[in-house]
Each structure stands twice: as structure tokens, then as C-alpha cells.
Amino acid sequence: MRLPGRLSAAIDVLTDVETRKRPISEALKAWGLNNRFAGAGDRAAIGNLVYDALRRRASHAALMGNDSARALVLAVAVRDWNEDPAALSASFGADSHAPDALSEDELARVVGEVPDDTAGFVLADVPEWLAPSLQRGFGDNWIAEGQDMAGRPSxxxxxxxxxxxxxxxxxxxxxxxxxxxxxxxxxxxxxxxxxxxxxxxxxxxxxxxxxxxxxQDQGSQIVAALAGARPGEQVLDLCAGAGGKTLALAAAMMNKGQIFAYDSDRNRLAPIYDRLKRNGARNVQVRAPQPDALDDLVGKMDRVVIDAPCTGTGTWRRRPDTKWKLTPELLAQRVGEQAALLLEAQRFLKPGGTVVYITCSILPEENDDQVAAFIAANPGFSSTPAAELWSVAFNTALPLGLETAQGGIALTPRLTGTDGFYLNALRLAA
Incomplete structure (x- = not known):
């Protein structure tokens, strides 16, 4: 397929994503099954167009004057892929699979610039209702953080x-x-x-x-290292999921000690068995969800790791469709779940143990706010100094800008070139 045909296909896929409210991966798979003539290179290019369109949906729509699938894809072709709009429009007439030629208005808009006085949430390419939260979390840098969150990930x-x-x-x-x-x-x-x-x-x-x-994204590797699991420790991974961080912890512990991998959802936990075998991780005991699954661990753990369910705002580069689906109701639900997990985790610690709270979120409601509320309700806990965590994990000084007001560590594409992550190590007094 030539570029005009790829653009037309991307418009179709993006329309499917928007109208049927389904993940990009599902829409791309369905398109591929219905268009088996397309090669791997075609499918990759179409996917890139769709993902790029949603990464910068707000600013693309502001440039084009509307947020239709056609407008967004044309904006990507010119604004992100540096195609010449006149030449692109002319090529459409020579390809039966191409979109309609660009109108005069589209030709004028697609080479323009989004005005500097445009609303901040548009410049940042984030939902309008999240702007106050991001501004509270990042201060004057919130727009720059949003813009870097709209890039492609490594x-x-x-x-x-x-x-x-x-x-x-x-x-x-x-x-x-x-x-x-x-x-x-x-x-x-x-x-x-x-x-x-x-x-x-x-x-x-x-x-x-x-x-x-x-x-595994470098940000996930970093927080796994910052979790500080040591050989010989007893560690509970309370939200193990498919086991990505469990495997990293097992390697950091050199297969010595014990990790108990648990998740409340059997389906999320299912892939961990094959992954443990492939990785040669022998110090992991998987605990399937049932009422008494963890009762024997109460008061015995050196470390409880909570890779908490969250909004996933830190992964917007990889899953840009979720950025526009997020609602205040879903955020409130996740905040409630996180608070409950923090309350649950402390039961398993022995004196002097540590709860390691991790999210892949960039929102203060899920990060510093959660930690502040937990410490206020549980004064026996305190945040391990961020500089200490970083020095132990990487033997270097903590980079400027990563420590949060509540003593946590926040990673972002702008600051660390990674997905967005948050970690706070809450130590219980001995």
C-alpha cells in the first residue's frame, strides 16, 4: 500500500475506535482480518497513524477546526510525519484507495500553528477536566509534561x-x-x-x-529496583498481575529468600506461571486468590510491594485511547481501591518492614495524596528518604526534579525518558 491508502485505512480504523469505543489494538486486528492483502509494514504504518492521532488529539483538532478521524489523520501526516500537504493532496487523485483531496480550508489549516494563547489543556493534549490536577502536580511544567506524554515510547x-x-x-x-x-x-x-x-x-x-x-519499560525497571528487595527477605507482591515486577524482584534477590505473588484477579495472574519458568525464578510462590490465601503471612513480611491499580495515566504514550476515556468516576474508583490496598498491606509487615507503594500514574490524587492520607491515619509509618532509595539502588545522586512533596519519586517522559511512575517506600517503625 502507498501512503494515500494507508491514510484512508487509518481514518477507517480511527472511526471504528471512536464510534465503537473499543481499544486500538482490537480495531487494528479487525481491520487486518478484513484486509489480508495488507503486509506487516502496512499494518505498522496504519497503527502508527492511529496512535499518533490520539496522542495529540486535542492539539490536532484545534489546528484542523474539528476532531473527525479525517482531520486528525491529515494533521498527523503533515504535522508529525512532515508530508507536503499539496503533494499529498495531489497524490490522492492517483490512488483509488485514497481519501478525498484536501479542501482549501484543510490545506490552509494543516500548515498552520496552534496559537500560543490556546487553552493549556489543548497545548498539553490532555482532557480538560484533568488540567487542575496536572497543574497541581507539576506546577508551571504541566503543559510540557503533557506534551512529552504525547510522544512515542521506546x-x-x-x-x-x-x-x-x-x-x-x-x-x-x-x-x-x-x-x-x-x-x-x-x-x-x-x-x-x-x-x-x-x-x-x-x-x-x-x-x-x-x-x-x-x-519492560525502563520506568518499571527503575521502580522495581527502588523497591529495594534484598536476597533472603520475605516479600509479598500484593498486586502481582502477570508478574513483570515479580520477575524483576526475583532477579534482584538472586533467587534467595521468598516472594509471595498474589493478585485478586485469577485472569491477570494466569500468565505468571509460564513467565516464572522461562525466567528461572525459583524463589516465587504464587498464591491464587481465595479467602485465606495470605493468612499465614500476617506480621511476617520484610516488604510488601503494592503495584496498585490506577488510571494508567503514566502509560498514555503507549495507550493514548485511554487518555480520552478516563472519567472522574474511574479516578475516584481507583483512589478508593488504592486506599484499601494500603490499609490491607500493613497487616503483613513485621516491625521495621516497608510498604512499597507504586503506581503508573502521574496524578497527585493517586500518588502523594494517597501517601499523605495513609501516614496521617497511620503515624507509625514514614517515607524513606528518596535520596536514600536512589543511592542504594543506583549508587548515584537522585536527579533533580524527581522527588515529590511527600517524599516520593516520580518518573515522567520529560524527566527520565520513561513512562510515568510513582514510588513511595513507607517504613514501619521497629
Missing amino acids: LDLRVNTLKSSRERVMKSLIRFTPAETAISPIGVTMPAGPGDARTPNVTSDEGYLKGWFEV
Whole structure:
């Protein structure tokens, strides 16, 4: 397929996403099944167009004067992919699968600029109702944070030190031109390419099948390291899900001690068994959800890790459709769930133990606000100094701008080049 046909397909897919309110991945899969002539390169390009359209939906719509699928995709082609609008419009007439030629109004708009006096939430490409929250969390930098959250993410891998080394993994993936991550000492990254660039398919690589590495954003690797799990400890991973951070903790503990991996949802937990086997993680005991699943752990844990259910605002680069689906009601629901988990977690600690609270959110309601409320209600807890956590994990000084008002550590695309994450280590007095 040529670019005009790809643009037309992207408009169709984006229309499907918007009208049927389903995830981008589902809409792209359905389009591919109905258009089997399209090659892998075509599907990747169409996907990039759709994701880019939703990453900057607000500012694209402001530029074009409407938020139709056509307007958003045309804005991506010119504004993000640097296509010449006149040449693009002319090429549409030579392709039977192309959209209609650009109107005079579209030609004028697509080469314009969003005015500087445009509302901040539009410049930041975030939902209007979240602007006060983001401004409270980031101050004068909130628009810049939103703009960086609207970029493309890199593909990051965590080297499984139980089976391999970073040098070995990078050598095995040399065809993808991998690089070392900037912060994580066991991370490998492949930056996102422009336009129709394809993301490397590393999960079919021999190294992945042998358990040498896992796909994991550098931000997730960083908070797993900051969790501070040590060999020989007793650790409860209270929201283990598919086991991404569980595997990182097992490697950090060098298979010594014990991790109890639990999740309230059996379906989320299901993939962990195969992943543990592939990674060679032998110090993990999976606890399936049932009423007495964790009763024997009360008061015995050195560390309880809460990878809390959250709005996922820190992953907007990867899942931009969720940015526009988020509601105040869903945020309130997640806040309630997080508070309940913090209350539950303390039951399992022994004196001097630590609750490690983690979210992939950039909203203060889910981060510092939660920690402040918990400490106020449980004065035996205090936040472990952020600089101390960072020094122990990485043997370097904490970078400027990462410590939050409540003593947590916040990662963002603008500050660390990662997804958005938050961590606060709450230590119980001995």
C-alpha cells in the first residue's frame, strides 16, 4: 500500500475506535482480518497513524477546526510525519484507495500553528477536566509534561540477570541497534522511529524464548529496583498481575529468600506461571486468590510491594485511547481501591518492614495524596528518604526534579525518558 491508502485505512480504523469505543489494538486486528492483502509494514504504518492521532488529539483538532478521524489523520501526516500537504493532496487523485483531496480550508489549516494563547489543556493534549490536577502536580511544567506524554515510547527490555547479561542480550539483538538505558543498569532500549517505522518484534527472538530478557519499560525497571528487595527477605507482591515486577524482584534477590505473588484477579495472574519458568525464578510462590490465601503471612513480611491499580495515566504514550476515556468516576474508583490496598498491606509487615507503594500514574490524587492520607491515619509509618532509595539502588545522586512533596519519586517522559511512575517506600517503625 502507498501512503494515500494507508491514510484512508487509518481514518477507517480511527472511526471504528471512536464510534465503537473499543481499544486500538482490537480495531487494528479487525481491520487486518478484513484486509489480508495488507503486509506487516502496512499494518505498522496504519497503527502508527492511529496512535499518533490520539496522542495529540486535542492539539490536532484545534489546528484542523474539528476532531473527525479525517482531520486528525491529515494533521498527523503533515504535522508529525512532515508530508507536503499539496503533494499529498495531489497524490490522492492517483490512488483509488485514497481519501478525498484536501479542501482549501484543510490545506490552509494543516500548515498552520496552534496559537500560543490556546487553552493549556489543548497545548498539553490532555482532557480538560484533568488540567487542575496536572497543574497541581507539576506546577508551571504541566503543559510540557503533557506534551512529552504525547510522544512515542521506546521499546525497553530488562535483562534477566538470573540467566544472562546486558552485553549478551545486546549482542543477540544487534540487528535492532540496541542501546543501554540511561538509568537502569540492566536495561536495553530501542528508541521509537519516525513515521512508519516498525517496532522490533523481540518476543520471537531466541533470547526472549530462553528467558534472557523481558519487555519492560525502563520506568518499571527503575521502580522495581527502588523497591529495594534484598536476597533472603520475605516479600509479598500484593498486586502481582502477570508478574513483570515479580520477575524483576526475583532477579534482584538472586533467587534467595521468598516472594509471595498474589493478585485478586485469577485472569491477570494466569500468565505468571509460564513467565516464572522461562525466567528461572525459583524463589516465587504464587498464591491464587481465595479467602485465606495470605493468612499465614500476617506480621511476617520484610516488604510488601503494592503495584496498585490506577488510571494508567503514566502509560498514555503507549495507550493514548485511554487518555480520552478516563472519567472522574474511574479516578475516584481507583483512589478508593488504592486506599484499601494500603490499609490491607500493613497487616503483613513485621516491625521495621516497608510498604512499597507504586503506581503508573502521574496524578497527585493517586500518588502523594494517597501517601499523605495513609501516614496521617497511620503515624507509625514514614517515607524513606528518596535520596536514600536512589543511592542504594543506583549508587548515584537522585536527579533533580524527581522527588515529590511527600517524599516520593516520580518518573515522567520529560524527566527520565520513561513512562510515568510513582514510588513511595513507607517504613514501619521497629
